[in-house]
Amino acid sequence: MPRTLGWRPSQLIQIRRPITRPTKSFFSPTSLSPFSLNKTYLTESIRAHQARKMAPQLDSYFQKVDSLSDHFIERLRQAVAIPSISSEAARRPDVVRMGQWLADELTKLGATVELRPLGKQEGTDLDLPPVVLGRYGNDKNKRTILVYGHYDVQPAEKSDGWDTEPFELTVKEDGRMCGRGATDDKGPVLGWLNAIEAHKAAGVDFPVNLLMCFEGMEEYGSDGLEELVMAEGKKYFADADAVCISDNYWLGTERPCLTYGLRGCNYYSVEVSGPAADLHSGVFGGTAQEPMTDLVRILASLVDTDGKIQIKGIAEQVAPVTAEEEGLYDDIAFTMETLHESLGSKTTIFEDKKKTLMARWRFPSLSIHGVEGAFSNPGAKTVIPAKVIGKFSIRSVPDMEIEKTNQCVYDHVNEVFKKLGSKNTMKVYAQHCGKWWKASPNHWNFAAAAKATERVWGMKPDFTREGGSIPITLTFEEATGKNVLLLPMGSSTDGAHSINEKLDKRNYIEGIKLLGAYLHYVAEEPMNA
Numbered sequence: 001m002p003r004t005l006g007w008r009p010s011q012l013i014q015i016r017r018p019i020t021r022p023t024k025s026f027f028s029p030t031s032l033s034p035f036s037l038n039k040t041y042l043t044e045s046i047r048a049h050q051a052r053k054m055a056p057q058l059d060s061y062f063q064k065v066d067s068l069s070d071h072f073i074e075r076l077r078q079a080v081a082i083p084s085i086s087s088e089a090a091r092r093p094d095v096v097r098m099g100q101w102l103a104d105e106l107t108k109l110g111a112t113v114e115l116r117p118l119g120k121q122e123g124t125d126l127d128l129p130p131v132v133l134g135r136y137g138n139d140k141n142k143r144t145i146l147v148y149g150h151y152d153v154q155p156a157e158k159s160d161g162w163d164t165e166p167f168e169l170t171v172k173e174d175g176r177m178c179g180r181g182a183t184d185d186k187g188p189v190l191g192w193l194n195a196i197e198a199h200k201a202a203g204v205d206f207p208v209n210l211l212m213c214f215e216g217m218e219e220y221g222s223d224g225l226e227e228l229v230m231a232e233g234k235k236y237f238a239d240a241d242a243v244c245i246s247d248n249y250w251l252g253t254e255r256p257c258l259t260y261g262l263r264g265c266n267y268y269s270v271e272v273s274g275p276a277a278d279l280h281s282g283v284f285g286g287t288a289q290e291p292m293t294d295l296v297r298i299l300a301s302l303v304d305t306d307g308k309i310q311i312k313g314i315a316e317q318v319a320p321v322t323a324e325e326e327g328l329y330d331d332i333a334f335t336m337e338t339l340h341e342s343l344g345s346k347t348t349i350f351e352d353k354k355k356t357l358m359a360r361w362r363f364p365s366l367s368i369h370g371v372e373g374a375f376s377n378p379g380a381k382t383v384i385p386a387k388v389i390g391k392f393s394i395r396s397v398p399d400m401e402i403e404k405t406n407q408c409v410y411d412h413v414n415e416v417f418k419k420l421g422s423k424n425t426m427k428v429y430a431q432h433c434g435k436w437w438k439a440s441p442n443h444w445n446f447a448a449a450a451k452a453t454e455r456v457w458g459m460k461p462d463f464t465r466e467g468g469s470i471p472i473t474l475t476f477e478e479a480t481g482k483n484v485l486l487l488p489m490g491s492s493t494d495g496a497h498s499i500n501e502k503l504d505k506r507n508y509i510e511g512i513k514l515l516g517a518y519l520h521y522v523a524e525e526p527m528n529a
């Protein structure tokens, strides 16, 4: 049974409803759409707000962030040095060490911290890394904000093509701070700790109570977390007035954004096996049916060069584009040049901005990630691999359903394999599945973040959706019944999951200011919202 984060088979109907209901809004009784929000309410609200010039204590906080910037970079250096790769069993002790380090840092700052065990990783004897639960402040007269982030990272080896050691934070002269996890998601997680520390050091009252939930398995489908979040929704997280997650990226490099949607991710394996062991291709080539030959044919059948998914029943599930949505994309600060810069090439599928944004935000995509068991080193080994496992994933969008999508994939792969007439054996299964999320930004939580963005960055944020996935987001929304905001720190050129991942010093330091300012503006939003 695949792990299906954000989805329980027995509760499919009740729990898996897409959450697109309008959340309570204090500023307008009429239903402003996410798309009209940017142009109408926010402009007025921010203007009025700027006129009042609130929160003078923010200036002291900002100055303290600047003066502590070297110390905050040092904290990031220590975090990056722990190779907390969740997908590699051998690195599990490092993931656990990272969780412990985070808990210790929080404790030193005065937070109350628990390390919650999550039991065994499904199908293994391996302990899952603990969830770091923390609370800073417990003042009934203040709002409570629940923040989530992850302290695990994607794999990284210098030999993958990194210019520097991936687990040694290297700060370049131009401000790039390179290291695995710098932007995804250690920098943003430490942003919350740094915000606490700078408030303390500046003698500025922390404006809210902060609840924290930091996990160590996000890059591997958030194994075990859904149960904890559901169970704690009305317990540990009961006081939360809203949720904030900093774990995605700006669309470009210059304009900040607030994010109200994520794609889901269904991750699949296709195993093809034949011979009992790897074979000499000179001796057995032409005599044994080769698993790799079957696998490449299966993988090749999934998607075409222009990214069009070839599996029947996927496109049919996608919500149609509405007239209102058509007008949304033009105003977004995104250019094909920015995309080329992030990509490091001009090999884009589409030539225009609107089609590109739609492909990332509101249409599904299928990516082929790799083949386990295949020869992949430099050189020319003449081997016939005995068993190969192809890995691919589908990023899902409204109104796709996890179970229906899985069935379409299984039917397609089985049919293609059958047509090959191979004597090898094949099985296809989902490793983990997480549902897409789309919320309403018409909420004081987003309004506070927009004001904070204007204050720190001097410009209005774009309202964006994200092509990536943060599987637990929907669960937080359901478990707490509160609005969830994604407030990114890093930019489009950060190279999350890629070689030379970086976070710009500017985004880290201003990002720490942004997180703190957001909490101040949250505290000022009308309590009747």
Ligand SMILES: C[C@H](N)C(=O)N[C@@H](Cc1c[nH]cn1)C(=O)O
Pocket (backbone or CB within 6 Å): 184, 185, 218, 219, 220, 221, 247, 248, 265, 267, 434, 468, 469, 470, 471, 496
């Ligand atoms: C957007 C976030 N920082 C992220 O990188 N999420 C991962 C999560 C994941 C891993 N497997 C499935 N989902 C991603 O989008 O790949």
Ligand SMILES: [Zn+2]
Pocket (backbone or CB within 6 Å): 150, 184, 185, 218, 247
């Ligand atoms: Zn992340």
Ligand SMILES: [Zn+2]
Pocket (backbone or CB within 6 Å): 154, 184, 219, 496, 497
């Ligand atoms: Zn990631």
